[in-house]
Amino acid sequence: MKTPFKAILAIVLSTFFVVSCSRKKNNFVTRNFHAVTAEFNALYNGHVALEQGRISLNEAYFDNYWEVLPVERMQIVEDNMAPGQSPRNESFTRAEEKAAKAIQKHSINIEGKEKNPQIDEAYLLLGKSRYFDQRFIPALEAFNYILYKYPASDKINQAKVWREKTNIRLDNNELAIQNLERLLRQEDLEGQDLADATSILAQAYLNTKVIDTAITQLKIASKATKSNEERGRYLFIQGQLYNKLGYKDSANVAFDKVIALNRKTPRIYMITAYIEKIKNFDYENGDKLEVRELLSELEENRENRPYLDKIYHQIGEYYLKNNLDSLAIVHYNKSLRTNTKDKLLKARNYEILGDINFDKSVYREAGAYYDSTMTNLVLNSKPYRTIKRKRDNLEDVIYYEAIAKVDDSIMNLVNLSEEDRVAYFESFIEKLKIKAEEEKEREEAAKRNSGLVTVNNALGGASGIKSGGNQGALFYFYNPTTVAYGKNEFVKVWGDRTLEDNWRLSNKGASGIVAASDNSVLDLASEEEKFDPQFYISKIPSEEKQIDSISKERNYAYYQLGLIYKEKFKEYGLAKNKFQNLLESNPEERLILPSKYNLYKIYEALGENGEATIAKNEIIAKYPESRYATILNNPDQASERDENSPESLYEALYEQHVKQEYAEVISKSENYINIFDGEPIVSKLELLKAIATGRLHGYEAYGKAINYLAITYANTPEGKQAQNIETNILPKLAEKEFVVENDSITNNYKVIFQFKSQESDKILEFKKILDEVLKDMRYYTLKSSVDVYDVNTTFVIVHGIKNAQVAKTFDQLLTEENKKKIKEPYFSIASANYQIIQIHKNLDVYMNKDNN
Template sequence: MKTSYKIILTLLVAVTLITSCSRKKNTFISRNYHALAARDNTLFNGYNALEEGRENLIQNYTDNYWEILPIERMQVFEEVTLPGQNKNQNFSRAEEKAVKAIQKHGMNIQGKEYNYQIDEAYLLLGKARYFDQRFVPALESFNYILYKYPASNNINQAKVWREKTNIRLENDELAIKNLKRLLEQEELSGQDLADATSILAQAYINTKSLDSAITQIDIAAKVTKSNDERGRYRFIQGQLYNALGDKDSANIAFDRVIDLNRSTPRMYLISAHIEKAKNFDYEQGNKLEFFELLTDLEENRENRPYLDKIYHQIAEYHVKNNSDSLALAYYNKSLRTDSRDKVLKAKNYEIIGDMKFDLAEYKSAGDYYDSTMTNMVQNSKPYRVIKRKRDNLEDVIYYEDIAKNNDSILKLVALPKEDKIAYFEQYIEKLKEAAEKEKERLEAAERKKGLVTTNNNFGNNASGLTGVKGSKGGPLPGQGSSFYFYNTTTVAYGKSEFTKNWGNRKLQDDWRWSSSIKSGVNTAETNPALANASNEEMYDPQFYIDQIPSEEKVVDSITKERNFAYYQLGLIYKEKFKEYPLAISKFTQLLDNNPEENLVLPSKYNLYKIYQLLEEETEADFFKKDIITNYPDSRYATILNNPEAANLEDKNSPETIYKNLYSQFENQKYAEVLSNIDTYITAFEAEEIVSKFELLKATTTGRLYGYEAYKKAINFVALNYANTPEGKQAQKLASSTLPKLSKKQFVSDTLKGNYKVIYKFNTADTEEITSFVKTLNEVNANIAHYDLSTSIDIYDPETTFVVVHGLKSIDGAKGFAFILRDEDRYKITKPSIAISSQNYQIVQIHKNIDDYIKEHQ
């Protein structure tokens, strides 16, 4: 009986407790039960998930120390997060826990919440949404706390987080207003004050009020409980002072970061040292002491992860001290650390590129600018600046390569046969030495391979003694343990040795010769004969001598190309880069090479202009007298004899001649343009404008001879003038326009459209054409209901069309001749061709009027 009473009593107590814990009853037990259940279970797990997610955000965020750091480390993505999508599962879990706490433990009775933990749940919900970058729903959560729980002890936190969200939504002015009111009305302290002032500082930074931001972030740094935050706030404070130009105050802030030492992340410590180093006064400061500090930072083992930044700063120190060679070494050391800081890498590459540019090593500078752009945000302003620099180098790199390669070839061509044999015998000796070293290396590698294999076999046998099949270190079933590639150690060693000796090679035949053999002239990459040479040929001097061009026509072509490259380099150095000594060097080398006549006079005139700019009057007078004496009838002599006339348009200048030719082109005098343009192209070969003449020639050729001739001419310009604006325009035409023009099939006539009537004439019959057009215009004026016009269009060298425009249907065009006969049956009797505007365009492009007549008769 006693047992039965105990059971009944227990059940009664349980039922009482359960009923008293109802969410709909405002009892002491119910309030405390749901509060404790929410706090110690649901919310506890939710906040743990939130912290895990926040730590992941911080770890995955990379600060850009070249700009003012944000107060909060969180990468904001531009893409919109849709409902049900989450970037981080931890935040999704935290949100679920918050919702669960509200749904299962909320005690909203008659509009009033009696569970004092529910405001904490809404705060967790808002934070989870905030970090998941769903800022509008987060704002709703924080506003709900302010509306429903005005007496909550979390009310200040909710206000701060609401303004953090407003800042993320770019409502900075609203956030400043609300935070200032909060700081005025409430007595905040501790972390609440730190959070409020730090986020207010962020709003001021966003609105460019840096002096106000400094005041607020100073308060945050003083009252925060986290040394991590304190180090970040002090560092940002230093950046703000630097942005305002107050280096002394900035250094004080950076010193405060350094004083924290191990209490704050080392990245802030190193960055503070770097920023102080940037502020160093090279005129008044102690350089020796400063360099010792940089050296200590470099040698400290704890700073190895930050050597990229330290090396860069040491390089900057050497630049300030005019030690360019040391600076270059440290910039390269910074790059070799394989830094993850793309901004730093871009700066290193750009600075080295500028140094190479200043040394006139333009090809090398171009390579560094290429690397700079790969570490920049595409289409950003800094990217476009570097791209312009790189594009300006395109021509000089192109012509420098031509000059260097052709000079090497011509030097070998000029050598006597005995000297050629001696040169290549010396080269072959180097090849033999390299081959011998390679043989020794391979033999050594083979011995090492045997040693490693033996050790491996021993290890396998030893493990086999245990009698355990498949034990660690033993051979896998079905494969011999002595095979080289089954041992990961030997494979890794082999890869390392191969890369060390040969570099990264493509999988191809004759890979050993592809880029390892270098000489002043030939490599297997530029001369296919070397790649296919046998061992016997590789060690025969005559084999190399046979590769040297000997035909006079080929040698002349190489010489002409070399001379033109020198002339172009002289112009580029003079006009683009203002490198006058280099320009003088190129023009002088050109004149020493007995160039073509059309290059001599412009080279001398350019030398005269350069010496004038350098105020070297003796040299300038020498070239002036040379031009006036030896070329008295040239336009250069005219300009030198009468400098005032230089400002007037010269009727014989390339520009004036081009304008006249273009005017003839617009007037359809295509035959006249083509008959004269080659003469001018030859006369002005050394001028930049020659590419404009060539493009005009290509266009005129197309108008007169049709698509195939145009295609050939455009490709010629694109290939031979690739580095000029006209050449690039030709490349664009070849790639995009020519394919569209290639269609020769005629289109079907439609009920509505634009149609024409064509009358064919022999181009030589100019009087007949003029008379016919006059008559046609008179007759057309009497035709009612039509708005007609007439034109004379060149078809080909022998044929001219008189074209009537303005007809709206093919039947109207075909019946046009009958209309004319009705008006005056004796004036217009010549046969006509009716054609649509689209088909007329095809006829003019492909010169296939006869095909059209056959199809439409």
């Protein structure tokens, strides 16, 4: 009896499940079977995967508190994205697959109507997974499908909100505002639905710069949301927006609400709210002691350790506002030593430290800080370009200060007596011996402590971690032996470094005349020579020519620094010191007069009228024929354009260059370079001379002139331009091979009449006649020009011919009457080949070819 009953029961159940699995029948069993299966299988797993993906997104997202936060924490990845690509996240992929599975296997679509009440949830999950996967167009399709197919769904309002979130991501902010405003008017939303709708509406208003309305919507969202995390974020954004509008009191009220949430919301919101309130502090009328106590409390609270980077920075800001620069510097450096992940905070710290050093005229250190600032900014962004301009302005002063420092050190040694030199280097050698002894002790300690050793002298490996049944290996820093070993290893690798920023840089070595890590003299010395004063004394320059060269280099650096401090930075005190040091250093004659004139202008700027009068009278008395004396004797005309000024002479010379008077340009440039040596105009003259040299003498002469300019004036704009020419342009001009003159290869030809350069009148007369002939020529639109080839040869050229044969038989285009006017011999050449002969001055090579 039992066996037949079980068989019958199995058949009945099988029949029931088969009938239930069918998606073509609309009955109670089928609907509920597929609804329950979809909800508690595919959709459940899909929602779990979606939540895991959202958590990973939030963990990976880094908020930029220097700007107004976005309402939704989501990193948009746009770099190198091909069409249809997305930053695939496995969790969102899995969620999308589960949603698609629920739709494919459990949809009961009969006569165009869906009978499974869970399918709208499946489409919502599908849209959300695509949205977080940053495939916004497919996501929009899923949300629109819900609105089209399931107008009576209980998820309809969620679908509308998510559709507008997607529209905002697609920059359809106006459309999103219109749809969300209509939704809020037509539907009586409550709770999280109201919070979601108003918060995303606030984001749309933020994107369209309607800040006051965005604040209103965020207020509604912060009250309606069930999530304290969201509430804290919405309140914090309100505070940021009030600050942006300049309403500091209202901003502080919003930040106080964030602080009141305390542990109910992420601590970063509370800490940053405190910091934003402190930024709003009135330093003129407020209680500074209260603010300092608050900052100390934030600093000392152990729970705030992850946020010390921001707290130290704000303490630095507090001290900087109170003109306590030394304390400010300490705390900016503390902020940097926290190894913060906030690159903008790092950049801000470095920039402020750079500005402090800049204001103190410590330009070398300022330049180093600006370099660090740029490494933490987005390349070619507006802040990056701003800092780069600051850094570029320091390039010259850093360059010349380095030269002056080295040359000063050498000249000081040159001027010491033999006894003083010996005493100096004996003192230096004593320091070297102490350092060598310390190094020897460290090496011996390292040998004694080779390997990580525990308190029981058991090697710290797989078999020696534990020394007893109830005692495990000590934590590294609790074990004095292993700590000592670690310190020794550090010293062996890095040397004795002080605790400071950029401690890994090679120039953080020993102090004194030289550092062992970066001094070539010390590196070349043997063990005996390192401790012999005579070895170092022998390296001091002794030849008069060498000493004179160093002195000239140092004096030129002084002069350039004086100009830079005076003209670029308006640091008249520093400029005065440099010019005075220069005049006391037996400078070349060419630097004396401009230095004295610049000192006169500096005395005037500093209000030192007595010194200015002395300098003025000295220039007029000793240099009466100079242009400086002319200016000083005629102060009323000082503002007028001086025809003999470097700028006026350069402009006149440039006009001659345009007229192809290259020999004259080269000659005058050399003269002006000698006259104005040391002034900024010299590098411009050198560049103009190099170009004229290339046009007159060809590629090789041009290359030499450009190379000289690039090396000699490396830190000027013209020097950098020459470097670019040498690197990128000259290699392209090096080709000497002529192209084949074939109409299929080139379609531009010239007809050239050759004259001696001395025949200037003849050339002008011929060109006048040629222009009249070309004007009357039928079927062709031709024009002429005069080009200098070299010192002895000038060309008159006919342009506009497109056919090689026509160019070769140019005289056949002329009428009999015009042939009588144009009797000069000519040759034809392709434009590409004409460029080659002008660059390389190889006309003879071309004429020996069988081209004409």
